[in-house]
Amino acid sequence: MHDPSYAKWSRLAFHEAGKVYTLLDYRYIGKSTVAPGVVQQQFRFWVKKNGTEFPLIVSIRYDPVTEKVFTILMEQENRGTLRIL
Known part of the structure:
Protein backbone atom coordinates (compact mmCIF):
# COMPACT_ATOMS: atom_id res chain seq x y z
CA MET A 1 0.00 0.00 0.00
CA HIS A 2 1.33 3.43 -0.96
CA ASP A 3 1.52 6.13 1.72
CA PRO A 4 -0.07 9.44 0.74
CA ARG A 44 -7.22 19.25 12.02
CA PHE A 45 -7.24 17.17 15.18
CA TRP A 46 -10.03 16.60 17.64
CA VAL A 47 -8.24 16.58 21.00
CA LYS A 48 -8.89 16.40 24.71
CA LYS A 49 -7.10 18.20 27.52
CA ASN A 50 -8.19 18.55 31.15
CA GLY A 51 -11.53 16.89 30.34
CA THR A 52 -12.39 19.32 27.53
CA GLU A 53 -12.61 18.29 23.87
CA PHE A 54 -11.90 20.80 21.11
CA PRO A 55 -10.57 21.14 17.54
CA LEU A 56 -6.87 21.85 17.07
CA ILE A 57 -5.16 22.95 13.86
CA VAL A 58 -1.56 21.76 13.41
CA SER A 59 0.40 23.58 10.68
CA ILE A 60 3.84 22.39 9.61
CA ARG A 61 5.92 24.75 7.46
CA TYR A 62 9.01 23.42 5.70
CA ASP A 63 11.38 23.76 2.76
CA PRO A 64 9.95 21.60 -0.07
CA VAL A 65 13.43 20.79 -1.44
CA THR A 66 15.32 19.85 1.74
CA GLU A 67 12.21 19.06 3.86
CA LYS A 68 13.80 21.06 6.71
CA VAL A 69 11.04 22.05 9.14
CA PHE A 70 10.76 25.78 9.82
CA THR A 71 7.81 25.82 12.25
CA ILE A 72 5.17 23.60 13.81
CA LEU A 73 2.20 25.66 14.98
CA MET A 74 -0.64 24.26 17.08
CA GLU A 75 -3.66 26.45 17.66
CA GLN A 76 -7.11 25.79 19.03
CA GLU A 77 -9.73 26.37 16.37
CA ASN A 78 -12.25 28.94 17.58
CA ARG A 79 -15.92 27.99 17.50
CA GLY A 80 -16.65 30.96 15.24
CA THR A 81 -14.16 29.76 12.64
CA LEU A 82 -15.05 26.07 12.57
CA ARG A 83 -14.93 24.67 9.07
CA ILE A 84 -16.89 21.71 7.83
CA LEU A 85 -14.31 19.35 6.34
Missing part, protein backbone atom coordinates in the same frame (compact mmCIF):
# COMPACT_ATOMS: atom_id res chain seq x y z
CA SER A 5 2.35 12.29 0.05
CA TYR A 6 1.54 13.85 3.42
CA ALA A 7 2.17 10.66 5.48
CA LYS A 8 5.55 11.85 6.81
CA TRP A 9 4.01 15.15 7.88
CA SER A 10 0.96 13.53 9.49
CA ARG A 11 3.27 11.36 11.63
CA LEU A 12 5.13 14.50 12.75
CA ALA A 13 1.84 16.30 13.50
CA PHE A 14 0.61 13.28 15.54
CA HIS A 15 3.89 13.15 17.45
CA GLU A 16 3.93 16.85 18.34
CA ALA A 17 0.23 17.19 19.19
CA GLY A 18 0.35 13.94 21.18
CA LYS A 19 2.96 15.44 23.51
CA VAL A 20 0.40 17.96 24.77
CA TYR A 21 -3.07 16.55 24.06
CA THR A 22 -4.99 13.29 24.02
CA LEU A 23 -5.71 12.70 20.33
CA LEU A 24 -9.21 11.53 19.44
CA ASP A 25 -9.43 11.97 15.66
CA TYR A 26 -7.83 13.87 12.80
CA ARG A 27 -8.31 14.94 9.20
CA TYR A 28 -5.83 16.14 6.62
CA ILE A 29 -6.73 19.69 5.54
CA GLY A 30 -4.21 20.15 2.75
CA LYS A 31 -0.96 21.49 1.40
CA SER A 32 -0.24 25.05 0.30
CA THR A 33 2.69 27.23 -0.67
CA VAL A 34 2.82 30.14 1.78
CA ALA A 35 5.95 31.86 0.41
CA PRO A 36 8.71 31.09 -2.08
CA GLY A 37 10.50 28.03 -0.67
CA VAL A 38 7.96 27.50 2.12
CA VAL A 39 5.25 24.83 1.97
CA GLN A 40 2.63 24.23 4.66
CA GLN A 41 0.84 20.99 5.52
CA GLN A 42 -2.23 21.37 7.75
CA PHE A 43 -4.10 18.88 9.88
Whole structure:
Protein backbone atom coordinates (compact mmCIF):
# COMPACT_ATOMS: atom_id res chain seq x y z
CA MET A 1 0.00 0.00 0.00
CA HIS A 2 1.33 3.43 -0.96
CA ASP A 3 1.52 6.13 1.72
CA PRO A 4 -0.07 9.44 0.74
CA SER A 5 2.35 12.29 0.05
CA TYR A 6 1.54 13.85 3.42
CA ALA A 7 2.17 10.66 5.48
CA LYS A 8 5.55 11.85 6.81
CA TRP A 9 4.01 15.15 7.88
CA SER A 10 0.96 13.53 9.49
CA ARG A 11 3.27 11.36 11.63
CA LEU A 12 5.13 14.50 12.75
CA ALA A 13 1.84 16.30 13.50
CA PHE A 14 0.61 13.28 15.54
CA HIS A 15 3.89 13.15 17.45
CA GLU A 16 3.93 16.85 18.34
CA ALA A 17 0.23 17.19 19.19
CA GLY A 18 0.35 13.94 21.18
CA LYS A 19 2.96 15.44 23.51
CA VAL A 20 0.40 17.96 24.77
CA TYR A 21 -3.07 16.55 24.06
CA THR A 22 -4.99 13.29 24.02
CA LEU A 23 -5.71 12.70 20.33
CA LEU A 24 -9.21 11.53 19.44
CA ASP A 25 -9.43 11.97 15.66
CA TYR A 26 -7.83 13.87 12.80
CA ARG A 27 -8.31 14.94 9.20
CA TYR A 28 -5.83 16.14 6.62
CA ILE A 29 -6.73 19.69 5.54
CA GLY A 30 -4.21 20.15 2.75
CA LYS A 31 -0.96 21.49 1.40
CA SER A 32 -0.24 25.05 0.30
CA THR A 33 2.69 27.23 -0.67
CA VAL A 34 2.82 30.14 1.78
CA ALA A 35 5.95 31.86 0.41
CA PRO A 36 8.71 31.09 -2.08
CA GLY A 37 10.50 28.03 -0.67
CA VAL A 38 7.96 27.50 2.12
CA VAL A 39 5.25 24.83 1.97
CA GLN A 40 2.63 24.23 4.66
CA GLN A 41 0.84 20.99 5.52
CA GLN A 42 -2.23 21.37 7.75
CA PHE A 43 -4.10 18.88 9.88
CA ARG A 44 -7.22 19.25 12.02
CA PHE A 45 -7.24 17.17 15.18
CA TRP A 46 -10.03 16.60 17.64
CA VAL A 47 -8.24 16.58 21.00
CA LYS A 48 -8.89 16.40 24.71
CA LYS A 49 -7.10 18.20 27.52
CA ASN A 50 -8.19 18.55 31.15
CA GLY A 51 -11.53 16.89 30.34
CA THR A 52 -12.39 19.32 27.53
CA GLU A 53 -12.61 18.29 23.87
CA PHE A 54 -11.90 20.80 21.11
CA PRO A 55 -10.57 21.14 17.54
CA LEU A 56 -6.87 21.85 17.07
CA ILE A 57 -5.16 22.95 13.86
CA VAL A 58 -1.56 21.76 13.41
CA SER A 59 0.40 23.58 10.68
CA ILE A 60 3.84 22.39 9.61
CA ARG A 61 5.92 24.75 7.46
CA TYR A 62 9.01 23.42 5.70
CA ASP A 63 11.38 23.76 2.76
CA PRO A 64 9.95 21.60 -0.07
CA VAL A 65 13.43 20.79 -1.44
CA THR A 66 15.32 19.85 1.74
CA GLU A 67 12.21 19.06 3.86
CA LYS A 68 13.80 21.06 6.71
CA VAL A 69 11.04 22.05 9.14
CA PHE A 70 10.76 25.78 9.82
CA THR A 71 7.81 25.82 12.25
CA ILE A 72 5.17 23.60 13.81
CA LEU A 73 2.20 25.66 14.98
CA MET A 74 -0.64 24.26 17.08
CA GLU A 75 -3.66 26.45 17.66
CA GLN A 76 -7.11 25.79 19.03
CA GLU A 77 -9.73 26.37 16.37
CA ASN A 78 -12.25 28.94 17.58
CA ARG A 79 -15.92 27.99 17.50
CA GLY A 80 -16.65 30.96 15.24
CA THR A 81 -14.16 29.76 12.64
CA LEU A 82 -15.05 26.07 12.57
CA ARG A 83 -14.93 24.67 9.07
CA ILE A 84 -16.89 21.71 7.83
CA LEU A 85 -14.31 19.35 6.34
